[in-house]
Amino acid sequence: MPGRKLSARRRKEVVAVLMFSGGPIFESSIPLSVFGVDRQDAGVPRYRLLVCAGEDGPLRTTGGLELSAPYGLDALGRAGTIVVPAWRSISQPPPASALAALRRAHEEGARIIGLCTGAFVLAAAGLLDGRPATTHWMYAPTLAKRYPSVHVDPRELFVDDGDILTSAGTAAGIDLCLHVVRTDHGSDAANALARRLVVPPRRSGGQERYLDRSLPEEIGGDPLAEVVAWALEHLHEQFDVETLAARAYMSRRTFDRRFRSLTGSAPLQWLITQRVLQAQRLLETSDYSVDEVAGRCGFRSPVALRGHFRRQLGSSPASYRTAFRARRPQDPADRADRGADGRPDRPERLERGEGPRGETLPHQRRGPGAESGGVDPGRTEPDPHAIRLTEQHGRADAAELAGLVRAAGLTRLRPERAGGRPAPGQVLGQQAARSTAMPGQRDRPVG
Missing domain, CATH: 1.10.10.60 (Homeodomain-like)
Structure with a gap:
């Protein structure tokens, strides 16, 4: 939704952060870090930050810390953007004077942003009526019930409705602030800021995975x-x-x-x-x-x-x-088939004949022709580590194993030895099967 024309007394580059007592320090610090630090050397245009108290101080925050904001509600009159971090309690009404100041700022064309439960402050001011919005998934049902005219979408990390923007909980505030920089100054500036903050420039997906x-x-x-x-x-x-x-x-x-x-x-x-x-x-x-x-x-x-x-x-x-x-913690026996980095052995490590800690596997130990890349075909002693893996994970079909082994360029399968123990080539095939199955899924973060 397009916003109103910005009043002449307001400046687009001025960002005010409206602070209240009882607000969590992490959410409060996000806009302070994004808009209050000069990073022009990294290609990030500078904003002018005004930290404003929404009520009489001192303002208490996480851990019993006390903050003293340098500005009051009057300073909101100079800001082109106003950010409301997380509100202290969804069951408490915000101060009437702060709500009036937000309504006045919006009427004069200011862009209003609510981070996490800051959306409740915007809703209490009537700024979300008839608009799409989001908040932390845990509080989204309460926001929808208390303000039925607000179109609450608990799936989104943030919602941009032009002059009113809202975000989901905690880290989603960073996503929204980066989006604001991207909107104001382009992708290059937002990407440069993301690099300085060591966060992704743009996260995909929404809140569904956290519900x-x-x-x-x-x-x-x-x-x-x-x-x-x-x-x-x-x-x-x-x-x-x-x-x-x-x-x-x-x-x-x-x-x-x-x-x-x-x-x-x-x-x-x-x-x-x-x-x-x-x-x-x-x-x-x-x-x-x-x-x-x-x-x-x-x-x-x-x-x-x-x-x-x-x-x-x-x-x-x-x-x-x-x-x-x-990702789940495992006991030492379960970690035996993992390398020094904690990940399952990769095909290239097996192809070099290296075990989970870089040691040479028994069936790949070099014979007389080692300098020319040869493998001693006479080494048939079973690897205890490989036996344990096979006993834990079972045996795959021999034909599939043979194909996997050949595809990985490993040693040929050998007949099973007496006593039911696998030949080394079979274990390699199983390791190759585990390390080649579902490529990309092992390192892909979920949730």
Whole structure:
């Protein structure tokens, strides 16, 4: 939405940060760092920062620290941009004088930004009426219920509606401030600032991957509470929104309206999100196959699970499980097949004949022709480390192993030796299978 023309007494390069007592120091420090530090040597245009107290000081913040802002509400009259960091409590109304100053600034063309729960201050001032907005996913349902004219989207990291901007929680404030710099001065300036802050210039995705089963605090006293509780306890069953509406003794239209006012989300989207979250937990804590997980979360097919899972978490169920287990702390025996960097052995390391710590594997120890790259074909002593891996992870089909080994340029498969122990080539094939499966998923962050 286009903003009003900026008043002549306001300056576009002047950014005011409106501080209140009780606000968390991290969110408060984000706009101070982005707009208050001179980084012209790095190609970042300079802003002029005004730190303004929204109420009488001293202002107390995280850890009992006391802050003294150099300016008061009058200084907001010079700012072209006003940033409201996280508000101290979503249950408390902001000071009336601060709300009046924000409304006046907006009428004079100032750009107003709310970080995290700062959106509640903007909403209390009436600046979000009829507009899209976001906030921390945990407080989004409360914002939607308390201010029904606000179009709350808990999926976004930030929302830019022209002269009103809002962000999700904590680190999303950095994303929004970088977006403001990008809007004002271009991508080069924003990228240079991101490099100085050692953060990504632009994060993809939204808040979906951080959502959990949290519901508004007020839900306990609502008649729909019982229906919501039943749905959460029966996610393993296949039911739809019509089933929930019938349990609430409401028409589908009335149920949709009441549910949205309670949770800030459409009932179908909420139900899908809860099923995906349940699948996420099962993938982390169980050994069920993806098909079994789909059935235990109420999805009609594994295809439906995969589609919704990827849309909400940006990853397939199988890839998510692989990445989660790769990050999980392991005991020394489980780490035996990892290199010094903690990652599984890579094909190129195996191809060089190196073990997890760079040592030469027994079947790859050099014979008389080592200087010419030869391998001693007579070394057939089994590697205890390799045996342990095979006992832990099982044996793959011999034909597939042979193909993997040949593809990796490794030694040929040898027949299994007496006593049921694998030949070294088989272990190499399994290591190659693990290190070549799902390329890119091992190092890809999730969540």
